Amino acid sequence: MIEFSDVSKIFKVKSREVKAVQNVSLKIEKGDIFGVIGFSGAGKSTLLRMVNLLEKPTVGTVKVHDTDLMKLSPKELRGLRRNIGMIFQNFNLMTSRTVAGNIAYPMKLEKVPKKEIERRTKELLSFVGLSEKAKDYPEQLSGGQKQRVGIARALANNPDILICDEATSALDPETTADILKLLKRVNAELGITVLLITHEMNVIQEICNRVAVMENGFVIESGDVYDVFTNPQHPTTQRFIQSVNQDRPSEAILKEWRENGGNHLYRVLFKGSTTHTPLLSEITQKYGVYFNILYGTVRELQQQMFGNLLVSFEGDERAIKKAISELQQIVEMEEVVVHES
Ligand SMILES: Nc1ncnc2c1ncn2[C@@H]1O[C@H](COP(=O)(O)OP(=O)(O)OP(=O)(O)O)[C@@H](O)[C@H]1O
Numbered sequence: 001m002i003e004f005s006d007v008s009k010i011f012k013v014k015s016r017e018v019k020a021v022q023n024v025s026l027k028i029e030k031g032d033i034f035g036v037i038g039f040s041g042a043g044k045s046t047l048l049r050m051v052n053l054l055e056k057p058t059v060g061t062v063k064v065h066d067t068d069l070m071k072l073s074p075k076e077l078r079g080l081r082r083n084i085g086m087i088f089q090n091f092n093l094m095t096s097r098t099v100a101g102n103i104a105y106p107m108k109l110e111k112v113p114k115k116e117i118e119r120r121t122k123e124l125l126s127f128v129g130l131s132e133k134a135k136d137y138p139e140q141l142s143g144g145q146k147q148r149v150g151i152a153r154a155l156a157n158n159p160d161i162l163i164c165d166e167a168t169s170a171l172d173p174e175t176t177a178d179i180l181k182l183l184k185r186v187n188a189e190l191g192i193t194v195l196l197i198t199h200e201m202n203v204i205q206e207i208c209n210r211v212a213v214m215e216n217g218f219v220i221e222s223g224d225v226y227d228v229f230t231n232p233q234h235p236t237t238q239r240f241i242q243s244v245n246q247d248r249p250s251e252a253i254l255k256e257w258r259e260n261g262g263n264h265l266y267r268v269l270f271k272g273s274t275t276h277t278p279l280l281s282e283i284t285q286k287y288g289v290y291f292n293i294l295y296g297t298v299r300e301l302q303q304q305m306f307g308n309l310l311v312s313f314e315g316d317e318r319a320i321k322k323a324i325s326e327l328q329q330i331v332e333m334e335e336v337v338v339h340e341s
Helices: 044-049 074-082 099-109 114-127 143-155 173-190 201-207 225-230 235-245 251-259 279-287 317-330
Strands: 002-013 016-028 033-038 059-064 084-088 161-165 193-198 210-215 218-224 264-271 290-301 304-314 332-335
Touching: 002 044, 016 044, 016 218, 033 044, 033 173, 033 201, 044 161, 044 193, 074 084, 084 143, 099 114, 099 143, 114 143, 143 161, 143 173, 161 173, 173 193, 173 201, 193 201, 201 225, 201 235, 210 225, 210 235, 218 225, 218 235, 225 235, 225 290, 225 304, 251 264, 264 317, 279 290, 279 317, 304 317, 317 332
Parallel strands: 033 193, 033 210, 084 161, 161 193
Antiparallel strands: 002 016, 002 059, 210 218, 264 304, 264 332, 290 304
């Protein structure tokens, strides 16, 4: 549906070159909620802006629906842009128009008949839950309501792609959750492919099925959200995931635990079916070893279970070794090192 092939974007600033996007190849399939995550300056916005050719790639090709954007005539490009809705961090609403006026505006530009504009505006207001606010002006709305208007406006001309530029970054956590739910409905009920950029891993975790991690213009890791979350390869990806996983208590707590005689501390990852069986108790009982869960989470990600636990083992040293070695045949485990300060 959207395909980047070896795309780079280099800005020339005076005599300096800024490599905003470097050798990126990515495929976003129809029906995806695809998230691009990265720290500030990673190249996310530049990548996003190439999907509707607000930025032209310096090298490489960007295809939407199998069409190379650089080969489109200006008229064809306008047609393509109609098919791509966009929402923004700062909403970009017109302050002089009402909520209904903002939603109707893109249809007016397309010369949609007045009656149809009225019908569609009503429908969209109801879809985003703002029927009561049709006559209000943007300044009378909360941030979350403004973004709902932004979404309704982006959907006005029935796009099949919605691109979201940090759409929840200006919102509090509760409102963010509401907007993410709405984006999920846009995807599931209207069949719209969503491409979003964010610097917040919780956004990716909440709604995306696929993710790409960017750093210094490069995509350093990409794949299914479940795979990337449960087995991140790159240190930057690991940092992002730690921000939502909270998979390690503070060093002070770990030190206290060690000072109290704890010697065998392991991180144990349960994925998919291994979350359904009482593995820890079965295997520790077999060897007469005790286990104690010190920290961790078990949760659902992409309709699959994922557990990430810090577990200490107590008992006879040789029995512990045997139990751990048997567990390691079934689940991923690594010993946790407590740093001496
Ligand atoms: N029009 C431009 N001219 C020159 N440099 C630019 C331009 N747009 C972006 N850049 C530079 O390209 C790099 C990537 O910027 P980009 O905005 O794509 O990153 P980002 O990941 O979206 O970051 P942020 O979240 O802060 O917007 C940065 O170093 C930025 O300064």
